[in-house]
Amino acid sequence: MDRSDVEAVKARINISDIVRRYVDLKPVSGRWMGACPFHQETKPSMSVNDDEGFFYCFGCQASGDVIDFYGRINGVDFRESLEQLAAEAGIELGNVPHDPHAAERKARKQMLMDMHDEANQWFQRNLALASGDHCRKYLADRGMTPEMIARFGLGYSPEDWHGLDNYLRTRGRDPESGVDAGLLSKNEKGNIYDRFRGRLIFPIQNLSGRVIAFGGRIITDGEPKYLNSSDTPIYKKGDHLYGLNLARSTMTRSKRAILTEGYMDVISLHQFGYTDSCGVLGTALTSDQVKRLAGFCSRVDLVFDGDGAGRKAAMKSSRMILLQGVACKVVLMPDGEDVDSLLQTKGAEGFEACMKEAPDGLTFCMNTLRAEYAPRDIMAWAKSFLSELSDGSLRAYYLPRLASGLGLSEADFRRDAGGTPPTRNPQHQPRQAQRAPQQQKPQPAMGVGKDYADDRYFLRFTIQYPDYCPELVGRGLGQVLRTDWARALWEKLATTQHGQITSLLNEHEKGFYFQCREELRDNGLSGRELQDEWNHICSKITFEQDKLDKRQLNEAIRQAYQNGDTERAMQLLALKKSPQEG
Ligand SMILES: [Zn+2]
Structure with a gap:
């Protein structure tokens, strides 16, 4: 990335103009002040400096320039944030020809997104047709309202090897591009056919609301039960969260994200009023996903199945969240239930009861470790946790809590777990x-x-x-x-x-x-x-x-x-x- 691009964007855009879209700014003794959107607060402690182009929060020390602010509040990375702000300011990025393929790549991404739009319309139309009868029945049986079906843009891919393939051809699309887009598949003989067949389709959107991938659930018997788009130039597994674009505005208000596993779980949660819910997309939670969420809220509540697999996933995910210094709670569903079934049978009250019982992430980890692990495994867990912390100051926060959770004195634990970063002694070293x-x-x-x-x-x-x-x-x-x-x-x-x-x-x-x-x-x-x-x-x-x-x-x-x-x-x-x- 060219630094002159960054400087050009910063020179053209007033940071307070961007911040004001999300935060009410008031002039206070020569500076702009507003309530920080990155931590929970009532009295404004975020200062915005137009002269030097930065923001700084006295409460949580969040800080950065206009590109950082925009990226953090919209959950996009620096590059994406720079591009979007440059587009707004009418600045052409990198007009120095240091990347001759940039324009080509951009056009290709645009084309892939357009194809996803076309596919999405085709899937949605199929759900409304007679061939989609049993899929609509399936949704109705699971208590899904028409409103939710529309909000999440659900669709149906018929049992047809060349349904979407043919449709895209009529739109003038080259079948090879359909393969690149992850919408079609190609076998060893070079034959191209529909990737999603006989499935309920969940479009996966980026934060701007563009469809960038699909998830498909089998309706009748068959394998695999769930099928997702493969990685493409516009979609990378582990980067996105299902439903985040619909949940983010509630998240910024509630300062909380509910994170669950399945597509249906996310939709049910929204249906029952938990509109700050989103889902991990068929992979283990990644640190990138946590960082995305942390841009909107200060707490992530994990909602997982109560079985062995669910507990294991909850353990891994809460560790990932705590490592980033974000608070979390672990809500486990009662035996044999998932969120969807619990909400459909017991309603929001049933879910609230589970929420009330839920331990915070660190307590959950400690309890699970003590109940299921040998002492040496527990120490290994604690050591690696401390060594992987994203921010050195978090160590000071977690050390006493881990020590007391493990029933150790802080001094002993600090020594055993290598809690003190290696200090250099200038007296004894050249x-x-x-x-x-x-x-x-x-x-x-x-x-x-x-x-x-x-x-x-x-x-x-x-x-x-x-x-x-x-x-x-x-x-x-x-x-x-x-x-x-x-x-x-x-x-x-x-x-x-x-x-x-x-x-x-x-x-x-x-x-x-x-x-x-x-x-x-x-x-x-x-x-x-x-x-x-x-x-x-x-x-x-x-x-x-x-x-x-x-x-x-x-x-x-x-x-x-x-x-x-x-x-x-x-x-x-x-x-x-x-x-x-x-
Ligand atoms: Zn703050």
Whole structure:
């Protein structure tokens, strides 16, 4: 992606214009303030800065530029968000011909979506025809109302090897494109035929409401019971959630998502008023799906079958959700029931009763672990959970809760589970060894402690007063930073123009960056005060450098002794004793 595209979109669009579509913004002492849509709150704590083009929430620290905001609230990734905003602003992306196939690919995707629209209309028409009688009867028997059938756009694919194939041909479509779209199949002999036959059809829509795939349930006997579209250029398994486009507006209001497994379960939940429900699409829940949901709500309630398979799925899914720092509850259906059957027989009251009993995700995991796993498996689970947390600060949150859930003291657990991130001790390690290459490692997490606080202090100043950056480079600030996190951020600050930096920052860095910029508005220094602060920064860098030099000297002396080079060691020792001023 071209950074100039990002800058062009940000320059053309006022962030407050976009935010205002979702949030009521009011001017408060020179800035826009509104209720944050990313966490539950009543008093407005989200600030929107048009001058610098970012938003920052004082409550949950959500932050970013206009592309981040749009992506997060609409549950689309950065690229998609950039494209949609660029289209609105009338900016042609990447007019530099760095990707000669982009236009071609876009046209192809458009064509695939158009074919899905055509197929969708054909499926829906078939449900209304006489050939769809038994499918309509099936839906009626399962208590599905006409309103729901229309809302979810259900259709029917007749028992015909060439029904859709022929229809698409009449629309001038090439059968090979039908195969690429995942609507038709091709056997070894090269014969092309309908992928969905004799099935109730559930269209799968993206967030803009375009149909991008289908799910099909067999109506009579046959295998497999459920069949989904295969991956195509417009649909990737594990990226989408069934019904999310219909559920998202309720989710942003209720701050909750109900997540279940089957198509019919989702529709039944909507029918009974739970319009914040959506479904995983025939795969295990992925972190991408959780991130999508987290853009709309702060809690995900899992609704799964109460049998062994359902419990296992609930365990995996709640772990995935907790890892992303999202709250969750686990609602298991009584024996032999699924959500659909429970709602149809016992109504919303029956479902509410299950909801009331439901434990939160972490408690569910702990209970299941204690009941079904050996102690060593439990510890392995806890260790891997801590190591996979998406955000270092979540570790501090989960550690005591996991410890008490496992009946361990926090200190013991911290030691056994490797709860403390490995700390570097600058006293005992030569500088080179501390600065191991970072490219292969996951993003360094922000941390706690004095080193971390010092680093933040330096970087906050750099971010708030970027004019001083070149001089900070000259004074060697990079050498005195101690944490990986700070060094990675400094690298970017030192090598990028102030106005262009934000498109290079990762999520944590952005949070910190925008927080610093936001603080500047109320507590900015100038004149004498700024000069004093600058002097303090300079003397602190000098002080840290002296410490660093001494450490390096000590290390060199130690090395010389170790190598038996006494003469060199004595020389170095003399250097150490000579007064600094001399
Ligand atoms: Zn917030």
